[in-house]
Amino acid sequence: MFVSYRLPAKEHLKVGPNDLLLTFPSSYLIGKELEATHGKGALWNGDSSRLHVRTAQYRYGWDWGPVLLTTGPWKPVYLEAYNVRIDDLRVSTKVDESLAAVIDVSIVLSSEVSAKASVVLKDVSGKALKTADINISKGKGLTSFEAKAGELELWWPVGYGKQVLHAVDVQIADEGGKPLDSKTQKIGVRRLRIVQDPLEGEEGRSFLFEVNNVRIFCGGSNWIPADSFLTNISDDRYRAWLQLMVDGNQNMIRVWGGGIYEPDVFYDICDELGLLVWQDSMFGCGQYPAYDDYIKRVEIETEQNVKRLRHHPSLAIWAGNNEDYQVAEQLNLGLDYNDEDLNSDFRKTTFPARHIYERVLPSIVNAHSDVFYHRGSPYSGYGKPTTDRTYGDLHQWNVWHGSQEPWHNWDQLSGRFVSEFGMQGYPDIRTVDYWVGDNKAERYPQSRTMNNHNKADGFERRLELYLMENFKHAFDIESYVYYTQVMQAETLASAYRLWRRNWRGKGKEYTAGALVWQINDCWPVTSWAIVDYFLRPKPAYFSIKRELRPFTVGMTRKEVITNSPNHPNTRVHFTSDYSLEIWGTNSTLEEKTVILDVKTFDLNASDISKVLVYEMPQKEVKLAANASTELLKGSLVEFGQPLRTKQSDVPRTLIVSARLLDRDGTVLARYANWCVLFGLRSLGPPRSC
Structure with missing residues (x-):
């Protein structure tokens, strides 16, 4: 699902109308066949056969989403004619500490021909700032632009400066000057680092994002696919979702590893709005296999998507998976976190997917991009478990899951970077009435219809635990919806409030970010989302907005x-x-x-x-x-x-x-x-x- 396919069509075309017929076998049945051959892996959520199928994992059902196994093309299909085309354009922007920049432009054509390339660096208005004419030999060409500090406007995350986008325009012609192909890529000039330094007075290291020499507290959200049927999501709907984040004073979005590598428009909008992107590879909550054929599919998928996304200034980090190390830890698979061991064949251990996260993915990400690679989320490194609060990033689920702590204890549950935490709350009463429909007899909290619209295990007891501890509440549906919303709003606001306190200045960045689970839903449901499927914000959206104001x-x-x-x-x-x-x-x-x-x-x-x-x-x-x-x-x-x-x-x-x-x-x-x-x-x- 995550791979683009390019197939020769010329021999099949005829004059006049042509039909394209695509047939698909059942990915579910193929997954079952692969599982029978290669073994069953442990997991949280969905059918275990999903681990063998390179498709959006949430389609198999999650604790917020239904089981809806779709099939067929979910992105446009093109018929393309060419003699020579640009097969790969890499624009690599390197900014040093003085904020001087070097922009490298690498061109690879579809065949090993000689050609000429005109490369132009333009500002946002289209004005040419720098130009270069290069000769392409054997289908490859390279040029660089240098810029002194202050010569080019920088790209900044929202709240810290302008989101200035430049463009690199490439025109390819044959040796006689006949145009062959062209391509334009938008870029942002910025220096982005993940800083993991010792901290004053506390064990461990920081895990923070620094842009253009400014250290930034990242307050934001996790993102799941915005629909169970991906072709329903228009460009305008993407923009509405991401604009909600900016309007809510958020500056980072995490693309979760059980969904999809989002389409180009998603990242384009993040570039324009100044939203930093935490990108997961698409592995979520499971012990994935590492047999040869599977690895080959992963390699193609990763290289294609890294090349497609690497130029976006919003792309801040690439993580190997979501919670796969945590699954292995909790299943007591005997993990050995030896960061210095570069020769182990993890495929022969009880955790074969370490070969993917510690060999395959970093080699591809590092070879084809300048993006920081992080083995997983959560991941601590330094021989520490994923629950360690002093290194790396943390998924803090001891409110709601785990020990089910009172939300007032968030200050005791902090981490260096909290990339997941949350609390459930009902959506807007209009959304509840949407799924109840005309069946008014089901319009009460414990009805079968209500229960079918909450996929979390044990949600009845957990909602009641936090409600009864904190509120007087009645059981008419309006009151119940309202009290769960207030509870969610207070819980999440408290987390941001207490964790921002830990951002105490350079060398004292004891908590450097908090990303709530989650901003959105893929269908009308009661979940941890702070905005429901119909883009109706819950009270939690506004309480978080207040806690992420500048002051x-x-x-x-x-x-x-x-x-x-x-x-x-x-x-x-x-x-x-x-x-x-x-x-x-x-x-x-x-x-x-x-x-x-x-x-x-x-x-x-x-x-x-x-x-x-x-x-x-x-x-x-x-x-x-x-x-x-x-x-x-x-x-x-x-x-x-x-x-x-x-x-x-x-x-x-x-x-x-x-x-x-x-x-x-x-x-x-x-x-x-x-x-x-x-x-x-x-x-x-x-x-x-």
């Missing part, structure tokens, strides 16, 4: 129990206090002076005059550039919370409000920290967003 403010309060020094051997005598910590974040590249405004309110005050409990005198504070800044640390007693000396004492129900104001009074950021779980207070009537 934010965050807060934690935690109970501190101190036993009496006069009674060290009993828990009867103690005091209970709450520590309060407030910080601000600034993603701009300049220090910012703001005003910190903190107030406390009593949620259960007897009358309106007693709601405001304490108002801290406003004070000016400085937010460090491109970092978080600690602003306040103290006891909640100072803000009106009495000390407790008995467990039976009910804490005062204080809400602490923090705002960051510009000097003219404009609110730059705000956050209200609730004293208790939402279950102790009604949130009011449900509403649709």
Whole structure:
């Protein structure tokens, strides 16, 4: 499915109308035959035969998607006539630390002929900036352009500068000057590195993205195919999805390894909008085989797609798979992470696909592109398991899956780069009514129809666990939909808020990014998506948008129990206090002076005059550039919370409000920290967003 096929047609063509007939066997049955021959691999999601078939793995069913095994051509079919064509055009942009650039242009023709090539580097308006005329010998030609620092405008991720795109235009002619072929490739001039440096005061190394010498906190989303039937996705629909991300203050999208290498238009739009792309190879949640025929298919697929995508400035990293190392770890296959062992034949081990991820893919990615290769996602390296929080990237699923931690513990679940985490929430009530249709008897949370539109194992208990821990909620469908949405919004906002705090400046980038699972759905469903199939944002979309603004403010309060020094051997005598910590974040590249405004309110005050409990005198504070800044640390007693000396004492129900104001009074950021779980207070009537 991931390979383009070019077949000679001339001998089959006739004058007048011609028909093209394509016949396809069942990929499912072929997968079963291959599995019977080569063995069954372990996996999460779908039928195990999918591991032998190079097709979009999500079609076999996932914990958010249906089983819909489509077949047939899913991209356009062309009839092309030529004598000589450009078979491969590689434009390699190398930018050094001074931001001077060298642009190498390599041309390979379809036959070993001699020809002439005119190569022009153009700016966004089409103006020629640099030109070169070269002779092509035996079908190959090479030229380079050099540019001093500042000579060419740079491409930046959204929020950090312009998304300037240049074009390299190539015209091929025979030795007599007759045109043969032409090709134009858009590029962006930028320096992009993945930095894995030691950190101050903590074990491990950073895992961060640096563009044009600027280190960037990556806040974004995971992307799955936007439809179960790929031919339904128009260019306009792609643009609408990706524009939603930019409008939501996100700057990175991860193309997940169980879907597809997206079409060119997807990456073109990412280039235009400034969205960094984390690209997985299409291996997901399984122990894939590595027999010879399979490897040959993987090699062709990888080379074609690397060559097709490598020129995009948005393409920031290429990862070998999604969670395949994690599957192997959890199945106790006896992995040996010896990064120095370059000679092992992994095909003879219990994890044969390591040959793909550690031999085949890096050799192709490194040979045909300048893109950073990462063995998998998650992957830690350095002999560490994929659950390690101090190296590489992390999929943090101990909220919802795993140990099912309270979402308030995200600060204890951080990683160097959290490339997956999430919480489910129902879609817009209009989307729910779409799948219920006229069958109103099914319009309640536990109905068969509702259950069929949630593919996650154990979702009934997990939704209820988090709902009952945090909310009063009713079981009419409007309320249920609303409360799950609020829960999802609060959960995800909390993660971004706490993890942005860990972006503390150079050498202290303890968490360098967070990509929520997921931005989109492939059908109308209850899932982890923050925007539903019909492009209707859930409340979580907006809460994340707020936490990814250039300036934010965050807060934690935690109970501190101190036993009496006069009674060290009993828990009867103690005091209970709450520590309060407030910080601000600034993603701009300049220090910012703001005003910190903190107030406390009593949620259960007897009358309106007693709601405001304490108002801290406003004070000016400085937010460090491109970092978080600690602003306040103290006891909640100072803000009106009495000390407790008995467990039976009910804490005062204080809400602490923090705002960051510009000097003219404009609110730059705000956050209200609730004293208790939402279950102790009604949130009011449900509403649709």
